Amino acid sequence: MGLQCIVVLLALMINGCSFYKVSVENNNVKQEYERVEMLRKASQLEKKDIKKLTYLYFGNDTLVFPDSLYQFQYEKLDAYFYGEYGMDLYCNWYAYWASKKNAGYSNSVARKKISKILYSVNRILEIASGGGNGFMHESNRIPCYVEYYLFYYNAANKVNFNQEEIAVAIESLWQLIDMVIDKNIPTPILAWRMTNIFENIKYIESLITGDFYLYGLLNYIEKNVNTIKNE
Numbered sequence: 001m002g003l004q005c006i007v008v009l010l011a012l013m014i015n016g017c018s019f020y021k022v023s024v025e026n027n028n029v030k031q032e033y034e035r036v037e038m039l040r041k042a043s044q045l046e047k048k049d050i051k052k053l054t055y056l057y058f059g060n061d062t063l064v065f066p067d068s069l070y071q072f073q074y075e076k077l078d079a080y081f082y083g084e085y086g087m088d089l090y091c092n093w094y095a096y097w098a099s100k101k102n103a104g105y106s107n108s109v110a111r112k113k114i115s116k117i118l119y120s121v122n123r124i125l126e127i128a129s130g131g132g133n134g135f136m137h138e139s140n141r142i143p144c145y146v147e148y149y150l151f152y153y154n155a156a157n158k159v160n161f162n163q164e165e166i167a168v169a170i171e172s173l174w175q176l177i178d179m180v181i182d183k184n185i186p187t188p189i190l191a192w193r194m195t196n197i198f199e200n201i202k203y204i205e206s207l208i209t210g211d212f213y214l215y216g217l218l219n220y221i222e223k224n225v226n227t228i229k230n231e
Helices: 003-014 029-046 050-058 066-076 083-101 109-129 133-152 163-180 187-207 211-229
Strands: none
Touching: 029 050, 029 083, 029 109, 029 133, 050 083, 066 083, 066 133, 083 133, 109 133, 109 163, 109 187, 109 211, 133 211, 163 187, 163 211
């Protein structure tokens, strides 16, 4: 049985049960960015030369995808950037320096909206899988993916923005969810998860108001698929 069929069946089962109704998770992007900024400032206290050091990693004129750059530079990185938390800080500083290249997007609607989309996808995957520390680490890294997508979105990468393509993107998101969700759990728990996932997906759909947001969503889905396949 397909995942979306399960959603429909569970929705019918829980219809009218108000305690299962889950409001859309409208991630507070400002709060997330403030938290990430606090991590970056803490790293400056712990490692005095970190700003100069990271400029050497990220100060060039172009940007390489964060995950790929981390792997490429790994053996030459300061040991401070090893481990999950180390990669969080690496991505944090990547976002800091990349934002300088994206100065035209300062406090822009585009940055805020694409951030909401990415945080919502991460939240969906956290709900689907039952959680884990990896989703907090991913939350710490989302600003670097936002900056990468802002930097590289241009006429050459323009996507075909229409309702059909949005539907294809949402179907890809459901396929990603199917890769991580545990269906062998008690029905009430599965029902809660699927209801919450469905609400968050509707929220994401409401944010796809232009080709850039569709581009960002598609690329972030592909990034997650590749991560899961490589685990």
